[in-house]
Amino acid sequence: MDMTVINADDELTHVKLRGRVDLDTIGDLDREFTRQTVTRRKDVIVDMSDVDYMASIGLRMLITAAKALDKFGASMVLLNPHPDVEDVLRTAGFDKVMPIEHDLESARDALRARA
Amino acid sequence: MLSGRGPERAAEDMETKAPETDSAQSSAPRATVLVVAGDPGLKLLVSQKFRREIRENELSFVFADDGASALRTLGRSDVDVVVTDVQLPGTDGLTLLSDLKKYFPNIRSVIISAYGDMRTIRRALNLGAFDFLTKPIDLDDLGVTILKTVEEALALKQAVRDRERLAAIRQELDVARRIQLSMIPRTFPAFPGKSEFDIYGDIKTARDVGGDFYDFSILDGDKLYFAIGDASGKGVPAALFMAVTRTMIKAEAVKGNPPDRCLAEANRILCMENEFSMFITAFCGILDVGTGEVAYSNGGHKLPFLVRSGAEVETVPGTDGIALGVLEGESLYNVGTMKLGRGDTIFLYSDGVTEAANRQLELYTDKRLEMVLSGIGEGLPKDAINAVLVDVETFSEGVPQADDMALLAIRYN
Numbered sequence: 001m002d003m004t005v006i007n008a009d010d011e012l013t014h015v016k017l018r019g020r021v022d023l024d025t026i027g028d029l030d031r032e033f034t035r036q037t038v039t040r041r042k043d044v045i046v047d048m049s050d051v052d053y054m055a056s057i058g059l060r061m062l063i064t065a066a067k068a069l070d071k072f073g074a075s076m077v078l079l080n081p082h083p084d085v086e087d088v089l090r091t092a093g094f095d096k097v098m099p100i101e102h103d104l105e106s107a108r109d110a111l112r113a114r115a
Numbered sequence: 116m117l118s119g120r121g122p123e124r125a126a127e128d129m130e131t132k133a134p135e136t137d138s139a140q141s142s143a144p145r146a147t148v149l150v151v152a153g154d155p156g157l158k159l160l161v162s163q164k165f166r167r168e169i170r171e172n173e174l175s176f177v178f179a180d181d182g183a184s185a186l187r188t189l190g191r192s193d194v195d196v197v198v199t200d201v202q203l204p205g206t207d208g209l210t211l212l213s214d215l216k217k218y219f220p221n222i223r224s225v226i227i228s229a230y231g232d233m234r235t236i237r238r239a240l241n242l243g244a245f246d247f248l249t250k251p252i253d254l255d256d257l258g259v260t261i262l263k264t265v266e267e268a269l270a271l272k273q274a275v276r277d278r279e280r281l282a283a284i285r286q287e288l289d290v291a292r293r294i295q296l297s298m299i300p301r302t303f304p305a306f307p308g309k310s311e312f313d314i315y316g317d318i319k320t321a322r323d324v325g326g327d328f329y330d331f332s333i334l335d336g337d338k339l340y341f342a343i344g345d346a347s348g349k350g351v352p353a354a355l356f357m358a359v360t361r362t363m364i365k366a367e368a369v370k371g372n373p374p375d376r377c378l379a380e381a382n383r384i385l386c387m388e389n390e391f392s393m394f395i396t397a398f399c400g401i402l403d404v405g406t407g408e409v410a411y412s413n414g415g416h417k418l419p420f421l422v423r424s425g426a427e428v429e430t431v432p433g434t435d436g437i438a439l440g441v442l443e444g445e446s447l448y449n450v451g452t453m454k455l456g457r458g459d460t461i462f463l464y465s466d467g468v469t470e471a472a473n474r475q476l477e478l479y480t481d482k483r484l485e486m487v488l489s490g491i492g493e494g495l496p497k498d499a500i501n502a503v504l505v506d507v508e509t510f511s512e513g514v515p516q517a518d519d520m521a522l523l524a525i526r527y528n
Binding site: 022023055056057059060063064067084088091092093094096097 | 323345347348349392393394396414415416417418435436437438441442466478517518
C-alpha cells in the first residue's frame with residue numbers, strides 16, 4: 001500500500017493510492033494521507049484506480065479526511081475506483097460525502113459544483 | 116538550564132559507577148549477569164574485563180559466593196545470565212544448574228570447570244548450560260563467551276515478551292468475541308409458539324473478530340423486529356461500537372418507532388461523540404406477522420435478498436441511507452416496504468460472506484450468493500444459511516476467514 005502526490009497547487013491536492021488497504025497494510029498511510037490532504041485545506045482528488053481492495057479501515061481514513069476538509073470548506077472526490085471498491089463505497093452511502101467520478105474533468109467539475 | 120544539567124549528570128554517573136552497586140543504578144542496564152564463585156579472583160577478572168560495558172550501563176554484574184545465595188539473588192533481581200563455577204562451597208555448580216532449569220528456565224548459564232574435565236562439562240551441557248569456560252580462565256574467551264550468552268539471553272527474553280504480547284492480543288480478541296456473542300440471540304427455535312414465521316441466524320467470527328451483529332425480537336405480539344449490521348474496524352472497539360448501536364436501534368423499535376426513525380436516532384447519538392470516525396452499517400426491518408408486510412430502512416448495509424417461494428431471488432430495493440456515525444442531519448434515512456407471501460424468505464447477510472476470498476484472492480460475490488439462494492426454494496431458514504456457509508467454505512479453499520460473517524433469514528409461513 002502506498003501513496004503518491006501527483007499534484008499539489010493552490011487549488012487542488014491530487015493524490016494516488018495503490019494496492020490493498022486493510023488493517024495489515026495501512027501502517028502509517030493514515031497519518032501520511034491526512035498530512036498530505038487535510039493539512040493543506042484544499043480540494044482533494046484521490047485517484048483510486050490502482051486500489052485493489054479497501055477494508056473498512058481504509059474507508060474510515062477517507063471519510064475522516066473528507067469530513068475534516070469539509071470543515072475548511074474543501075471537498076474530496078474519488079477518481080475511478082475499481083468496480084468492487086466503488087460498490088463498497090456506494091453501498092455504505094459514502095458517495096454522499098465523497099462523490100465518485102471516472103475521469104479527471106468530471107472530478108474537477110464535481111469539486112467546482114460543491115464549492 | 117540545559118548547560119546546568121551536565122555536571123549533575125556526571126555526578127550521578129560517578130555515584131552509580133561505584134563498584135558492586137550495580138543494582139542502585141538509575142536506569143536498568145541492558146542485561147544483568149550473576150557470577151557465582153567461591154573464589155574472589157573471578158569477580159575481579161570480570162569487573163576488569165567488562166569495565167567499559169559496566170560504565171556504559173550495557174552490562175551489570177552481581178555476585179554470589181555459593182548456590183544458596185545465588186538462588187536468593189535470582190529470586191529478587193532481574194538476571195539474564197548466570198556464570199557459575201562448578202566448585203562451590205556447599206552444593207556444587209551442577210546442582211545450581213538443575214535448579215536454574217527448574218525455577219528460572221529463561222536464564223542462560225555458563226559453567227566454569229577445570230581444564231580437560233569433559234565429563235563435568237558434558238553433564239553441565241546436559242543440564243542446560245549454554246556454554247562453558249575452563250580454568251585457568253582466558254580473558255578473551257571469558258569476554259566472548261559472556262557477551263555471546265548475553266545476546267542469546269536477550270533474544271530469548273524478547274521472544275518471551277513477544278509471546279506474552281501476542282497472548283494479550285488474543286485475549287483482547289477473545290473479549291471482543293464474547294461481547295459480540297453475548298449480544299446476539301442464538302437459541303433456536305427462537306419462538307417455538309410462533310408458527311407464522313421461522314427465523315434463524317448464525318455468525319462466524321473471524322480470527323480478528325470484528326463488529327458484526329444480527330438481532331431480532333417480538334414487538335407487541337404481532338410484529339417481528341429484525342436487524343443486521345457491521346461495525347468498522349476490529350477487536351474490542353468494534354465490538355463495543357456494535358453493541359451500543361444494536362441496543363440503540365432496538366430501543367427505538369421497542370418504543371414503536373418506524374425503522375427509518377430507529378436508524379436516524381441511533382445515527383444522531385453515534386455522531387455526537389465519535390472522534391475516531393467509527394461507523395457501522397445497519398439494516399433493520401419490522402415484519403407484520405399477520406399480513407406479511409415489511410417496513411425497513413437501510414444505513415449503508417448490503418441489501419438483503421428476497422427469495423420468493425417460487426425460488427426467484429430479488430434484491431430488496433434500497434432506501435438510500437448512509438452508514439451510521441458518518442453524517443449528521445435530518446432525513447438521511449428512508450423507509451421502504453415490501454410484502455412477503457407464504458414461503459417467501461428474506462435473507463440478510465454481512466459483507467464477510469460476499470467478500471470471503473479464495474487462494475486466487477477472488478471474492479465470493481453477491482452473484483454466487485444469489486445462485487445458492489435460488490436453490491433453497493421454500494426450505495427452512497436454517498438450511499438456507501447452512502447451504503450458504505458450506506458453499507462459502509468450499510469456495511474459499513481453506514483460506515482463513517478475514518472478516519466476520521453474519522447471516523439472518525426469516526421465512527414467512
